[in-house]
Amino acid sequence: MFKELVVLALTGFCLTKATGVYPYAETFTADADFLHKQKQIYELFFYIDQAKLVGSEFYEVGRTYDIESSIEYYSDPSIVHEFLYRFKLGYLPRGSLFSVYYKEHRDELSVFFRLLYSAKDFATYYKTLSWARFYINEGMFVTALVTSVMYRPDCKGIILPPMYEVYPHLFFDNEVIQYAQKIKMSSGYKKPISHDSFNVETYFIDYNYTSLFMKHYIDGEYELDYFTDDVALNNYYYYIRNLFPFWMNIKDFAVPKHIRGELYYYIHQQLMARYYLERLSHGFGEIEDFSYSKDFAPSFYSTLAYSNGVALPSRERWSEVPSYKYNYVREIENIEMRIYEAIDSGYLYDYEGKKFSLYSAEGFNYLGNLIEGNYDSYNVNFYGAIDALYRDIFGFNYDCKHKLCVVPSSLQLYSTSLRDPAFYRLYKRIISYFYRYKGKLPAYTHAELDFPGVKIENVYVDKLYTYMEKYNYFINNALTVDSYKEGMGYNVKAAKWRLNYKPFTYKFDIKSASNTKGMVRIFLGPSLDDYYYKESNYMYYSWYNFVELDKFIVDLKAGSNTFERHSTESIYTAKDFVGGDYFYKKLLKSIEGSEPFSYSSKVYGFPENLYLPRGRAGGMPFKLFIHISPVEESKISYFDFPIFGKMLYDGKPFAYPLDRPMEPYVFGDLYNIYFKDVSIYYLKDGIESFYPEKYVADKYVAGEYHGKYEHVAKPYYEKPYYYGKYHY
Structure with missing residues (x-):
């Protein structure tokens, strides 16, 4: 949940926290029942390509469970009969490739999902899943498992692992997967760089992907x-x-x-x-x-x-x-x-x-x-x-x-x-x-877009920087292990370059004629220079090229108001997942009773590291569009989505007011709309080329860099000969 900010009275100004009392993610402390459920579900994703993971809890449960003799534990017996009939005829076998875009696969998936959903209690649900790990195609199994966890009431709050940990081969080049398998198979490759906080040997794959050079030569x-x-x-x-x-x-x-x-x-x-x-x-x-x-x-x-x-x-x-x-x-x-x-x-x-x-x-x-x-x-x-x-x-x-x-x-x-x-x-x-x-919809009128008595007087934004950083991802599922015990005995992580940005703060000066609430929306779009139009015409032709960066409610007092909003508070973005190795070991310690286990309703969202586009080394112009509109309390609601947290909904279309073309004439005296020219500077040599070492050190303490300091330096694909004429 977002932190409260103290309200300060400063010579007629009100300094308020933008989010106020409106939570978009909630934090909970798990009880024993939740911890046990979380452990059981999380383990089902381990080494998913192996039907039998000897030593795991689901292995012992699944090999003895019989669906047909347990039909009374399902709320819809007809679904059980249909599933068993189809299964005996021949479900998609393990090892075959699966996609929801093939009808036969989709039909079998639908029946299997309904079987899982009809389990009367969590115990039956878990036994069915444990049985399915042996016999159901792994792609179909993961899809049904993910969807059923999202929809079953008794799974509310359960955290699902990121798919790049479940299926590393669908996120990392085959060269990386091959190298990971060599680490497992050959003692000559087993050179652990470090031990994690739980004293588990950790192997890092720091690889220059030769195939990337081929890709760039083929197509810009x-x-x-x-x-x-x-x-x-x-x-x-x-x-x-x-x-x-x-x-x-x-x-x-x-x-x-x-x-x-x-x-x-x-x-x-x-x-x-x-x-x-x-x-x-x-x-x-x-x-x-x-x-x-x-x-x-x-x-x-x-x-x-x-x-x-x-x-x-x-x-x-x-x-x-x-x-x-x-x-x-x-x-x-x-x-x-x-x-x-x-x-x-x-x-x-x-x-x-x-x-x-x-x-x-x-x-x-x-x-x-x-x-x-x-x-x-x-x-x-x-x-x-x-x-x-x-x-x-x-x-x-x-x-x-x-x-x-x-x-x-x-x-x-x-x-x-x-x-x-x-x-x-x-x-x-x-x-x-x-x-x-x-x-074909009517354009918004001046009255529909206006917020009488409210004026955005100024918006200040810190200087915007982006850079490349190397980040390590947990990829143990790329391996084959002999047992659950062996699988827990070491970690393999793969490094990959990604875009990130230096967090910044918005500062708003807003004047209001009365005490009221306002919904602030922040968008980022192309600069006016890219269109050669006047500002109003530019919005008519480019409304659909704007990205909604944030949306939040603010309390306005009569008079002048100043408030701040940090880029890291966006309701649309989510921070990095802590990593399955750390998450699971912490879960086990909590089950043992050595420490509490806290979890958030919001696990995933649009990646925070991609909050800003890359920009250019010398700075690239973009335009911020800020709109504040009246809040109708009766229309405010929160859709509580599994793993995505609460979505704020005020009855307006998504991306309002940039959800349809905006007529030029409405901008004349709309004081609740504000345009801000900004530039995004790309730091070719990494964030430490600009910022004091303290910033990088702080990120290490927070666990945001999972690699060595020297890896933050110059990305391999930032060399001029690599980018050719498009190198800036």
């Missing part, structure tokens, strides 16, 4: 791979897409159904805006469009391999759509026309032919469900699942007709989607449908 797009391949970003995308899995009908669950489609749009619109700002930092400009009849521009050079050794499919630059994908192209062209017709006519049709208005209070949510093709869509048969079809076409994988020979492309896994440049081209097309809809 890979200059952005520090963003697209960011481990925390891909983990965020995996979990945010599993909040409302498209393969689930959520009508029977206690979740905010009215935002499902809108949240799908918002997640991807913000990702696209953030990606665009990163492109500007490299001088790339707009994302090109594509045509099915012309060669597809961006390549995808995969450096990943599945755990069974099969490489993820690659795609050459300027490739033609394969002939075996033509049937999908014809299907997608039909669906595109139907979506356009729905948007332009203002109506969509359900399975029975009934018309529903798209331009109603819930119309945008309907559209989001329709485009995602989720199980809440009004008519999947007619409007299809265009998201899945795009991924199928441009993943360039083989069109396998049998569930056992599927090789999913990077686009068909949430953990790897963001790595492929095709993702951003596809979502530019998908988001354009929403923009077409938004363009």
Whole structure:
């Protein structure tokens, strides 16, 4: 929970804490029951490619459990019968590749999930999972486990491990995985750099990825791979897409159904805006469009391999759509026309032919469900699942007709989607449908945007800096071990470069005519220099390129108010996960009773290290857009999402007021809107080239650097010969 700030009276000014009493993450102290549940669930993710982990608790439980003889412990016996019938016919076996984007896989997953959800109590749920570790495909098992933990009431608050620890091979190049396996297999590689705080031998893989040089020579797009391949970003995308899995009908669950489609749009619109700002930092400009009849521009050079050794499919630059994908192209062209017709006519049709208005209070949510093709869509048969079809076409994988020979492309896994440049081209097309809809809505009027009596007089922002740092990630799951005991005996960590920024503070001067509450929203977008428009016209053409950095409620007193907000307090970002090695050992100590175990309702979010785009060495201009609006207490609510904490909702559309084009004339005398020109400076030699050593030392104490000090210095890909003409 955010800290309270003392209110100081200073000559007519009120200094207040921006967050006030509105919590977005809560901290709890675990009791014995929670600790036991947390341990049992967390262990199920250990060495996931091994069906039998001798010595583990789930091994002993799973090998003796019988679902069929325990049917009375499930609330829906029909689900148990259906699962057992399908299982005896032949479920997807362990070792096969799995993706939710294949119908046979998805159908089996859905039945398995419903089996888990129908377990009457946690004991039955855990026994079922322990049994499933032996027999259910590991990809399907993890997906059902993650989703069921999110949705089962008796799992509330349980922390799930980051996917880069569960599936390191989907986040780290195959060279790293091979090296980790050599550490396990060969005593010559076993040279522990240090011991962790629990005195466990720790091996660090500090590797110069030779394949990266190949990628950059093939396609300049890979200059952005520090963003697209960011481990925390891909983990965020995996979990945010599993909040409302498209393969689930959520009508029977206690979740905010009215935002499902809108949240799908918002997640991807913000990702696209953030990606665009990163492109500007490299001088790339707009994302090109594509045509099915012309060669597809961006390549995808995969450096990943599945755990069974099969490489993820690659795609050459300027490739033609394969002939075996033509049937999908014809299907997608039909669906595109139907979506356009729905948007332009203002109506969509359900399975029975009934018309529903798209331009109603819930119309945008309907559209989001329709485009995602989720199980809440009004008519999947007619409007299809265009998201899945795009991924199928441009993943360039083989069109396998049998569930056992599927090789999913990077686009068909949430953990790897963001790595492929095709993702951003596809979502530019998908988001354009929403923009077409938004363009037909009436623009906000002056009265709708105004906050009478409130004026933003000034906004101060510290100087903005970004830099590259090396960070170590726990990857023990890349190995095969003989037993649970051996697996706990040492740690393997892989270093990877990532973008980070120097935390900064906003300071707001706001005058108010009365005591009131205001909702402050902060956005970052391209500078005016990139558009050559006047400020008002610029917002009309570039509203969708702004990233929402923060949103919070502030108490305003009559008169002048000054308050601060730290960048690290953003409700959208989350700090680094502490690491499974530390987390699990601390959990065990708490179970022993030697120390309390505290946990937060917010574990994941957009990665804090990517709060700012990279910018340039000499500084790159961007623009802050700040808007403060009245707070209607009756409309304020908090959606408490598992592992993402509380989401503040005030009844406004996501990204309001930059959720639709803004007409130029409304800016004339809106004093509750403020533009701020800022520059972002990229420190090529690392943060210590600018800042005193104390800053770096403080980060070590906080556990944010898990490597050696010298690793913070110059990143290998910042050499001029590597970036070529795009080196700044």
